Amino acid sequence: MSSDPRDSRPPDESAKRSAPDGQLPDLPDGVGEAAGKMERGQLSDEIAPSEDPELGAATGNLPTPPMEWLHPTSLIFDLIAYVRKYIVPSLFALFTAASGSWVGIGFATIIFVPVILVSITRYFTLRFAIRNNELIVTEGLFFREARAVPCSRIQNVDLVQNVLHRLIGVAEARIETASGTEPEAILRVLSLAKIEHLRKEIFSRRERMAALPEAGESESPRGMPGTTTVTEAPETVLQIPTGWLVRAGLASNRGFVMVSILLGLYFQFDQGFELLENWNIQQATGWLNQNLGVSAQVLIGLLTALAFLVLLRLVGIAWFLLRFHGYRLVRIGEDLRISCGLFTKVSATVPVRRVQFISIHQNLIMRWMNLASIRIETAGGAGRESENPTATVARRWFIPVLPVDQVPAILTRLRKDLQWQSDNLDWHSLAPRAGTRLLRMALIQSCFCLLLVAFGIIQALYLNHADALFMGSWWPFSITLGLLIPPLLIIHAIKQSRSKKYARTDYGVVYRSGILTWKTSVTFFEKIQTLRVDQSPFDRYWKMARLSIDTAAAGPADHLISVPYLDAAFVKQEFAELNRKTAFHQPRFG
Amino acid sequence: MNEQDQGVFQHVNPLHIFVERVAGLIYAVALGGIILITDLVLFFSGMTSIFYLVMYAAALAYAGMTFVIKAVWPGISYRYTFWRLNEDGLEIRRGVFWRHQISVPRARVQHADVSQGPLQRQYGIARLTVHTAGTLNASVVLNGLTHSMAIELRNQLVRQGKEIHVV
Numbered sequence: 092m093s094s095d096p097r098d099s100r101p102p103d104e105s106a107k108r109s110a111p112d113g114q115l116p117d118l119p120d121g122v123g124e125a126a127g128k129m130e131r132g133q134l135s136d137e138i139a140p141s142e143d144p145e146l147g148a149a150t151g152n153l154p155t156p157p158m159e160w161l162h163p164t165s166l167i168f169d170l171i172a173y174v175r176k177y178i179v180p181s182l183f184a185l186f187t188a189a190s191g192s193w194v195g196i197g198f199a200t201i202i203f204v205p206v207i208l209v210s211i212t213r214y215f216t217l218r219f220a221i222r223n224n225e226l227i228v229t230e231g232l233f234f235r236e237a238r239a240v241p242c243s244r245i246q247n248v249d250l251v252q253n254v255l256h257r258l259i260g261v262a263e264a265r266i267e268t269a270s271g272t273e274p275e276a277i278l279r280v281l282s283l284a285k286i287e288h289l290r291k292e293i294f295s296r297r298e299r300m301a302a303l304p305e306a307g308e309s310e311s312p313r314g315m316p317g318t319t320t321v322t323e324a325p326e327t328v329l330q331i332p333t334g335w336l337v338r339a340g341l342a343s344n345r346g347f348v349m350v351s352i353l354l355g356l357y358f359q360f361d362q363g364f365e366l367l368e369n370w371n372i373q374q375a376t377g378w379l380n381q382n383l384g385v386s387a388q389v390l391i392g393l394l395t396a397l398a399f400l401v402l403l404r405l406v407g408i409a410w411f412l413l414r415f416h417g418y419r420l421v422r423i424g425e426d427l428r429i430s431c432g433l434f435t436k437v438s439a440t441v442p443v444r445r446v447q448f449i450s451i452h453q454n455l456i457m458r459w460m461n462l463a464s465i466r467i468e469t470a471g472g473a474g475r476e477s478e479n480p481t482a483t484v485a486r487r488w489f490i491p492v493l494p495v496d497q498v499p500a501i502l503t504r505l506r507k508d509l510q511w512q513s514d515n516l517d518w519h520s521l522a523p524r525a526g527t528r529l530l531r532m533a534l535i536q537s538c539f540c541l542l543l544v545a546f547g548i549i550q551a552l553y554l555n556h557a558d559a560l561f562m563g564s565w566w567p568f569s570i571t572l573g574l575l576i577p578p579l580l581i582i583h584a585i586k587q588s589r590s591k592k593y594a595r596t597d598y599g600v601v602y603r604s605g606i607l608t609w610k611t612s613v614t615f616f617e618k619i620q621t622l623r624v625d626q627s628p629f630d631r632y633w634k635m636a637r638l639s640i641d642t643a644a645a646g647p648a649d650h651l652i653s654v655p656y657l658d659a660a661f662v663k664q665e666f667a668e669l670n671r672k673t674a675f676h677q678p679r680f681g
Numbered sequence: 682m683n684e685q686d687q688g689v690f691q692h693v694n695p696l697h698i699f700v701e702r703v704a705g706l707i708y709a710v711a712l713g714g715i716i717l718i719t720d721l722v723l724f725f726s727g728m729t730s731i732f733y734l735v736m737y738a739a740a741l742a743y744a745g746m747t748f749v750i751k752a753v754w755p756g757i758s759y760r761y762t763f764w765r766l767n768e769d770g771l772e773i774r775r776g777v778f779w780r781h782q783i784s785v786p787r788a789r790v791q792h793a794d795v796s797q798g799p800l801q802r803q804y805g806i807a808r809l810t811v812h813t814a815g816t817l818n819a820s821v822v823l824n825g826l827t828h829s830m831a832i833e834l835r836n837q838l839v840r841q842g843k844e845i846h847v848v
Contacts, residue, residue, distance in 0.1 A: 470814060619786075620785075620789045620813040620814055620818070621783060621786075621789065621813055621815050621817075622783070623783045623784070623817075623818060624780075624782040624783075625780070625782075626776075626780040626781075627778075628778050631780070639817065639818075641813070641816060641817045641818045641819075643814040651817070666782065666784070670769050670784050670786070673784075673786045673789075674768070674770055674786040674788065677788050678788055678789065
């Protein structure tokens with residue numbers, strides 16, 4: 092990416108500017124050699140950060156602000172973060188150590204001691220400051236690392252605040268640039284006042300720099316001076332009431348996911364829970380068998396299943412409430428800021444112009460309740476989202492739930508040209524013969540299923556004579572499966588041919604697909620990177636083609652604009668038209 | 682590139698067929714040699730039953746088939762490969778059975794490379810790789826241009842995309 096700040100970060104300069112590590116004066120001279128040669132030349136005296144005016148005088152700049160420390164509780168939070176990152180080995184180590192065996196204690200030592208050392212080193216070596224309109228972060232004991240991020244490149248300062256953070260009044264700050272997946276710097280943790288101060292400093296500098304012509308943004312042909320509008324008053328775009336979250340929880344399969352994770356953990360540590368398991372389940376089943384009749388047992392079984400289902404839904408609701416309580420989407424100038432969370436509060440910012448792709452998802456239950464969720468994609472937003480809570484909220488759960496009839500209004504707030512009237516779009520269905528083609532494919536697959544049935548019947552007939560030939564008696568399964576699957580295949584084929592729809596609008600391209608979960612995605616001409624048409628030999632026979640549109644984002648929205656089984660003549664025409672439109676709509680700065 | 686060539690679909694350089702063919706045949710001959718030697722070693726170490734003989738023949742037949750395909754395929758593939766550069770951007774068509782048509786608008790080109798293998802260098806053939814900020818087709822390859830043409834194409838594509846931030 093041309094706007095990657097890593098390109099513009101001169102490592103030697105920033106190293107010069109970084110203050111030496113004043114807190115560890117008894118560092119042997121040779122230790123820092125590997126990374127610190129330059130700064131040793133320049134600043135041979137060990138200057139404590141508090142005596143920093145001297146440094147400012149030495150470098151000949153305006154009086155520079157002192158390099159700042161993280162909040163002292165960082166030590167604890169750093170440790171917690173590491174333990175959470177490696178939760179499984181950590182828990183294992185704790186359990187085994189708690190059982191008192193020497194191996195366990197050794198294992199725990201191996202895991203925890205380095206982590207504690209790393210945390211301590213990090214706390215005592217990490218310094219940051221804003222100098223020369225750059226955020227400078229230095230870190231490291233043996234291998235000093237200094238990064239300088241120009242304030243004009245900083246997209247936002249995101250916050251993550253969990254319960255413990257909130258009790259102490261601190262938060263984790265993430266400095267994000269356009270570079271993509273990982274935050275440019277994570278400051279774990281800072282006091283809220285300090286973060287507010289940092290934010291103000293960065294944004295005021297960003298504005299000042301945006302006014303200068305050399306900042307680069309103003310060169311783009313239809314440059315949107317996004318950085319100059321920070322001072323605009325925030326307007327609330329959306330607030331999600333608790334009722335919606337409850338309904339979203341009911342509709343989602345989150346509970347299922349959570350319970351399976353819990354079950355996974357349970358089996359991982361089943362030794363630790365052995366006692367519980369023996370006592371609970373075996374005793375309970377034993378008691379049931381002895382004291383109850385068959386019908387009562389069936390009833391209990393059904394009730395258990397029902398209770399489990401209710402539990403799943405409750406877990407889903409709980410997850411949504413925890414995650415998105417107090418959700419607020421605010422528009423500040425050209426930035427969208429999301430803040431939400433019951434215990435762990437997250438605040439994330441998305442610059443509007445970086446939105447590549449908007450995706451509206453509706454699963455079956457959400458459709459019953461007239462709800463939808465909106466995901467967005469920004470450039471480079473794919474990848475390790477699970478480790479990055481702010482990115483996850485900002486993209487995958489951009490708007491976790493809202494009533495369908497409010498979708499158009501929200502989309503128009505995102506982009507003024509996005510007049511969303513799903514019904515009024517010029518929808519193109521798949522090629523007329525796509526249904527026939529899919530159905531024929533389903534029938535061919537069904538033939539294989541019927542083979543399965545035939546095998547089952549043969550086995551059933553000759554079971555007594557030729558046990559060895561078919562290895563056991565699985566014929567009831569094969570017959571049921573063989574009879575069940577073909578109708579499903581056929582229904583799937585029919586639904587699939589009807590569910591996919593494509594439309595071109597004034598601003599971009601819309602694609603809808605999905606049978607149970609409907610996904611409708613929009614991308615914009617200036618965000619399209621490449622266009623592609625593919626035709627297999629079968630496609631040629633059926634006079635069809637696949638049209639794919641590539642953007643800089645593919646990930647959290649879980650939907651690609653790649654439309655199969657379109658009419659070949661239509662695709663040819665559309666390809667030319669899209670080509671023209673894409674070339675005409677020059678990309679804007681982002 | 683002549684001005685009148687702008688916007689017209691054209692083949693890559695015919696020398697590309699020859700280069701590909703030579704490279705493919707070198708590969709096929711090497712493969713055949715290795716198979717032949719293995720066959721002989723196994724045969725004279727006493728594996729002479731009819732099963733092994735069939736296996737030897739099959740392996741040799743595979744090498745022979747590779748030889749034929751490598752000799753014929755570049756010519757066929759050449760006939761189905763086209764490219765054009767017009768004011769919108771670069772468009773490539775390729776594929777004999779599975780046909781592909783890719784278009785990269787000029788303003789979306791992040792950067793472009795021209796590379797040459799040793800054989801290609803002998804005959805002045807090059808491969809142009811165009812990179813975009815996309816994810817699925819993040820790089821688009823056009824192999825078989827003359828080196829000077831590849832350089833010129835690269836310059837044309839990059840020059841225009843340069844001042845614009847693409848994402």
